[in-house]
Each structure stands twice: as C-alpha cells, then as structure tokens.
Amino acid sequence: MRSFGIARTLGFxxxxxxxxxxxxxxxxxxxxxxxxxxxxxxFLIAFIPGLFLWLAGYVGRGTLRARDGFLIVGLFWLVxxxxxxxxxxxxxxxxxxxxxxxxASAITxxxxxxxxxxxxxxRSILFYRQQLQWFGGMGLIVLxxxxxxxxxxxxxxxxxxxxxxxxxxxxxxxxxxxxxxNLWVLYVVLTVLCALxxxxxxxxxxxxxxHSLSTVSTGGFSTHDASLAYFSSPAIESVAxxxxxxxxxxxSVHYLALQRVSIAPYFSDIEVRTFLLFxxxxxxxxxxxxxxxxxxxxxxxxxxxxxFEVVSVVTSTGFGIVDFSHWPLFLPVALIFISFCGxxxxxxxxxxxxxxxxxxxxxxxxxxxxxxxxxxxxxLKIGGRIMHERTMQAVWGFFSVYVAVFVxxxxxxxxxxxxxxxxxxxIATCMNNLGPGLGEVTVTFASISDAGKIISTIAMLLGRxxxxxxxxxxxxxxxxx
Numbered sequence: 001m002r003s004f005g006i007a008r009t010l011g012f013x014x015x016x017x018x019x020x021x022x023x024x025x026x027x028x029x030x031x032x033x034x035x036x037x038x039x040x041x042x043f044l045i046a047f048i049p050g051l052f053l054w055l056a057g058y059v060g061r062g063t064l065r066a067r068d069g070f071l072i073v074g075l076f077w078l079v080x081x082x083x084x085x086x087x088x089x090x091x092x093x094x095x096x097x098x099x100x101x102x103x104a105s106a107i108t109x110x111x112x113x114x115x116x117x118x119x120x121x122x123r124s125i126l127f128y129r130q131q132l133q134w135f136g137g138m139g140l141i142v143l144x145x146x147x148x149x150x151x152x153x154x155x156x157x158x159x160x161x162x163x164x165x166x167x168x169x170x171x172x173x174x175x176x177x178x179x180x181x182n183l184w185v186l187y188v189v190l191t192v193l194c195a196l197x198x199x200x201x202x203x204x205x206x207x208x209x210x211h212s213l214s215t216v217s218t219g220g221f222s223t224h225d226a227s228l229a230y231f232s233s234p235a236i237e238s239v240a241x242x243x244x245x246x247x248x249x250x251x252s253v254h255y256l257a258l259q260r261v262s263i264a265p266y267f268s269d270i271e272v273r274t275f276l277l278f279x280x281x282x283x284x285x286x287x288x289x290x291x292x293x294x295x296x297x298x299x300x301x302x303x304x305x306x307x308f309e310v311v312s313v314v315t316s317t318g319f320g321i322v323d324f325s326h327w328p329l330f331l332p333v334a335l336i337f338i339s340f341c342g343x344x345x346x347x348x349x350x351x352x353x354x355x356x357x358x359x360x361x362x363x364x365x366x367x368x369x370x371x372x373x374x375x376x377x378x379x380l381k382i383g384g385r386i387m388h389e390r391t392m393q394a395v396w397g398f399f400s401v402y403v404a405v406f407v408x409x410x411x412x413x414x415x416x417x418x419x420x421x422x423x424x425x426x427i428a429t430c431m432n433n434l435g436p437g438l439g440e441v442t443v444t445f446a447s448i449s450d451a452g453k454i455i456s457t458i459a460m461l462l463g464r465x466x467x468x469x470x471x472x473x474x475x476x477x478x479x480x481x
Contacts, residue, residue, distance in 0.1 A: 006068055006075075008057030013076050014050025017083060018043050023131060024087070024124040033122035038090035046083040074473050077461055080107055084132055088115075091125050101445065101453045106132035108464035109348060111220030111318035111435030112456070114446045118225050123206065126223045130213040136464075137217025137247070137348040138187045186254050191216045194243040201235040215240055218247040218348045220318030220435045229321040234304065240319055241311050248315035248343030249275070270383035271344045275354045282338055283310050286331055293328045314338050316350035318435025325442045332438055336425050339432040350433030350463055352402060358382065359395045401467055406431060409459050416452040426452070430459035 021043040028036040084103035088094045094102065098114045105112045106129055118126065195212035199205060207223055214221045224230035228240055246254070249272055256265040266272050286306045287299060296302035305322045312319045313335045325332045342351015359382065366380055380387045406427055413423040422439030426448070429437040440447050445456060462470055 004057040004059060006057070006072055007053045009072050010075060010079070011050045011053025011055070011057060013072075014046050014079065014083065015054060016050075017080060017135075018046035018050060020131065020135060021046070021087075024128040027127055028122065028124035031123045033124055035087075035091045035122045035124045039087055039124065039128075041090060042083075042086040045086050070469055070472050073465065074470050077107070077465060081457065081461070087125065087128055091122065095450075097450045097453055098446075101457050102129070103132065104457045104460050105435075106219065106221060107136035108433050108460040109133050109136050109214075109217050109219035109316070109350065110430055110433040110460045110463075111214070112429060112437075112441070112445050112460075113221070113435075114444060114453070116225060116444055116446065118223055127206075127210055129221050130210040130219075130223070133217045133219030133221050134191065134213035137219060138183060182255055183251055186251055186258070187216065190243065190246055190254075194239065197239040197243070198236060201239050202233055203231065203236060211240075212243075215243045215317065215319075216247045216348070218244060218315050218317040218343070218350070218433075220312070220316075222319065227320045228308075232321075237304070237308050237321060240317075241308060244311050244315045244317045244319070245276075245279075247317070248347050248349035250344040250346035252346050253344075271355045271358065274358050275344055278338075278341065278354070279310060279314055282314065282334075283307050286310060286327075286334070289329060289331060290327065295328060309335065310338070313434060314341060314351075315343050316432055316434045318429075320436060323442065325436075325438050336428050336434075336438065339428060339434045342432060350431075352399070352432075355382075356395050356398065359387065359392065360399060363392060363396075398466070398468065401471065402431075405462060405467055405471075409455055412455050413452055416449050416455070418448070418452060426456055427459050430456045431463035433460065433463050 021039050025036050025039045025043070028034070028039060081100055081104040084107055085094075085096065085099035088099035088102050089096060092099070092102075092115060094114065101112075101114055104110075111133070115121070191212050194216050195209045198208035198211055203211065210223050211228075213219075220227075222228065222230070228236060249266070250269070253265050253269050253272055257263055283303070283306055286309075287303045290296050290302045290306065291299050296305075308319075308321050309324045311317075313324075316339060324335055327335075340351055341357050342353055343349025345353045345355045359380075362380055362382065366378055369378055370376070380392065409431070410423050410427045413426055414420065418426070419439060422437070422441055425437035425439060426441045426445070429435055429441065436442060445453060448456065
C-alpha cells in the first residue's frame with residue numbers, strides 16, 4: 001500500500017468536499033434562514049481532518065496502484081457519507097444514524113429519505129440535499145481526477161473504480177484528466193439546460209435549479225413532499241422525462257453526439273437503442289394493463305402517469321406524480337423489477353445496467369443455439385463486436401455476486417422485523433439507487449429501525465460502487481503484498 005499517497009489523496013478529496021459547503025453557506029446568508037453557522041461547523045469538520053491527512057501524506061511520493069485506487073474509492077464514499085451528514089444533524093436535528101442514511105442516499109443518488117415536511121425546511125438545507133445528489137451523480141472523485149496530475153499521483157485506477165458500467169476500459173479521450181473534464185462539461189451543460197427548461201415550464205427559479213440537480217443526476221430528491229406532483233404540470237413532467245433519460249444514457253454517447261453535432265450516435269449505439277426500446281415496451285404494457293383494468297378513463301390519462309413513472313423508475317431517479325404502489329395486479333412489483341435493469345453503463349443511473357442485461361440475454365439465447373448445433377462455433381456479438389470470454393465471465397460474476405448480496409441483505413433486513421415485501425423492495429430500491437419502494441418504505445424510511453437503516457445504507461453504497469469495489473476490500477488477498 002502507498003500509505004502516504006492514500007492519505008494525501010483522501011485528504012485532498014475531503015478538503016474539496018468541504019468547499020462545496022460554501023454554496024449552502026451563501027444561500028443561508030442570502031435567505032437569512034439561520035443555518036450558516038451549521039454549515040460552517042460542517043465545513044470545519046470536513047476541512048480540518050482533510051488538511052491534516054493531506055499534510056501528513058505529502059512527505060511521501062509514488063504512483064497509486066490498483067489496490068490503492070479501490071481503497072481510496074471505498075474509504076472516500078464511506079467518509080463522504082459521514083461528513084455529509086453533519087448539516088442534517090445540526091440543521092434538521094436528525095439522529096446520527098438518520099443523518100448518515102440521508103447523506104448516503106443523496107450522495108449515491110438513491111433518493112430514499114427519512115425526512116418529511118420538506119416545505120418547512122430552510123432553503124439552504126433543501127438545496128444542500130439536491131447539491132449532494134448532483135455531486136454524487138457523476139462522482140466527486142471523477143472531478144478530482146482532472147487535477148490529480150497536479151498532485152503527482154496517478155488517477156486511472158480511481159477512474160476505473162468509480163465509473164459505472166461493464167466496459168470500464170472505454171475512454172472518451174487519451175488523457176485521463178481530459179476525460180474527467182469532458183464528463184463534467186457535459187454534466188454541467190445538461191444541468192443548466194434542465195434548469196432553464198424547468199424555469200420556462202413554470203417552476204420558480206429556486207425549484208428549477210434544485211430539481212435540475214436531482215434530475216440530471218437521476219437522484220430524485222425534491223423540495224416538496226409530493227415530489228413533482230406538487231406542480232401538477234404536464235410541461236414540467238415532460239422536461240423531467242427528457243432529462244431523466246439523458247442522465248441515464250452513457251455520457252460517452254452524449255460526447256460523441258456533441259463532437260459530431262449529430263444525433264446519429266444515439267441510434268447507432270446498441271445499448272441506447274435497447275434501453276429506449278425496453279422503456280417503450282414497459283410503457284405500452286403498463287398503459288394497456290391500467291386501461292383494461294379500468295383505473296383510467298382514457299388511454300391518454302393512463303399514458304401520462306405511466307410514461308413518467310416508468311422513466312423515473314428505470315432511470316433510478318425516483319420522482320413521482322402518482323403512487324405506483326397502489327396500481328393494480330403485478331404492476332407495483334414489475335416496476336421494482338425494472339429498476340434492476342437500470343440505465344446505460346457510463347451514466348448516472350443505478351441498477352445492473354442495460355449492457356449487462358443485454359449480454360446475459362444474448363448469452364442465454366446463444367446457449368440454446370449451441371444445444372441445437374453443438375459443434376458450431378458461435379461467438380457472442382453485440383453490435384457487430386465480438387465479446388471476449390473475459391467480459392462474459394465478469395458479467396456473470398457480477399450478476400451472481402449481486403444476487404447473493406441482495407439475498408443476504410434482504411434476509412438481514414427481515415431479521416430486523418420487516419415483512420417480506422418491505423424488505424425486498426427496500427433492498428431493491430437501495431441497491432438499484434432508486435428511492436421509492438413498497439410496503440413501509442413507499443414514501444419514507446423513517447419507520448425503519450436504526451439497524452435497518454444501517455443495512456439499507458450499506459446496500460446503497462454497494463449499489464453505487466457496483467459491489468466489487470467494496471467487496472474487494474474484504475478479500476484477504478487484497479491486503480497481501
């Protein structure tokens with residue numbers, strides 16, 4: 001282990017995170033809501049230990065190795081959940097467990113909450129929740145990668161450990177710092193466009209900016225308990241649908257589209273096409289079911305709610321305009337299941353990612369063909385590209401570990417006294433970074449025990465870092481030189 005490099009990098013990230021507190025401090029002073037001192041204390045709690053770690057590690061030199069990158073990423077997200085909790089402890093008077101849950105939910109863009117009565121909270125606290133989701137959406141570590149060369153340490157291992165999706169070798173540009181800058185430029189541009197669109201659609205300026213942060217990050221936090229149903233506006237819902245989909249599409253595809261000034265990359269990318277086709281099929285099936293069951297008078301009324309809820313769930317955003325848990329027949333559970341698919345790799349969405357699901361389906365179809373033609377050599381192709389055996393091994397390994405971890409966490413949650421439906425949906429919504437669930441966690445996790453919230457927090461972190469980044473730290477071989 002490069003202990004000095006790890007300490008220096010972790011300290012730098014903590015100091016960088018502490019600087020984000022300056023935004024809610026400014027808002028608190030502007031709105032005179034009395035929260036500025038709480039954010040100042042939170043700033044110091046993050047900055048001073050970060051400065052100490054940075055100074056302590058500065059005496060050492062060396063390039064980070066793979067194991068160092070995984071350790072930094074894992075530690076940072078754990079530390080970030082702790083550091084991000086203090087404004088909720090000071091300002092919202094949450095318990096430490098509840099505050100860590102809220103911060104982890106924001107940073108991992110899960111969107112589950114233990115807070116009710118959002119309209120009564122100070123605006124600086126409301127904006128801070130949205131801000132946490134925005135930074136967590138792309139990842140503060142990817143932002144810091146752009147300046148890591150200035151610290152004389154390598155950043156590629158951090159980028160590989162942090163970036164979601166199965167194709168982690170793919171890069172947008174040869175130089176890693178340029179990759180991070182490109183990602184963040186795209187991210188900021190989409191956020192600005194989203195905020196302007198919300199404002200033009202009828203939102204107030206504060207709500208427009210706040211909701212843009214949680215829409216592009218596919219986080220789902222709102223400044224109102226009723227979420228976007230508060231506005232009851234088809235125009236606002238349309239803006240949300242568009243930018244939720246944009247956030248759930250691979251950012252490398254956005255980059256190519258911008259570079260070529262063309263929408264062709266969206267149609268040529270097989271993962272994007274599969275994702276959009278999957279959304280369309282689910283929308284049609286759910287609309288048909290609701291209309292035939294008699295819950296809506298017309299197909300138009302049904303489709304409005306269905307399109308929004310399906311897009312919100314499959315992109316793991318979690319906004320709501322209706323309570324889908326009250327939908328009839330199989331629909332509530334079906335929506336929870338589609339969250340397992342999630343968005344595209346390299347996006348801010350959660351879930352197992354469309355490319356992995358596509359590979360699993362193609363592999364299953366290929367195995368059936370091999371039963372019919374046992375001597376044929378049938379390579380697995382995706383978009384004309386032959387998949388290496390190592391890629392499929394990684395996908396199957398991820399899938400099997402995902403299922404095993406899901407079962408263990410669900411049983412652990414049931415051991416705290418929750419019923420099967422609540423436990424299943426709670427772990428599903430946390431691991432898939434979705435937000436709303438079924439049963440007791442339909443609206444809030446407030447009624448869950450402290451032990452249940454800790455388990456749910458672990459599920460959020462595992463889901464955000466795609467399991468292996470955390471589990472590799474538990475392997476004895478990881479700690480051997």
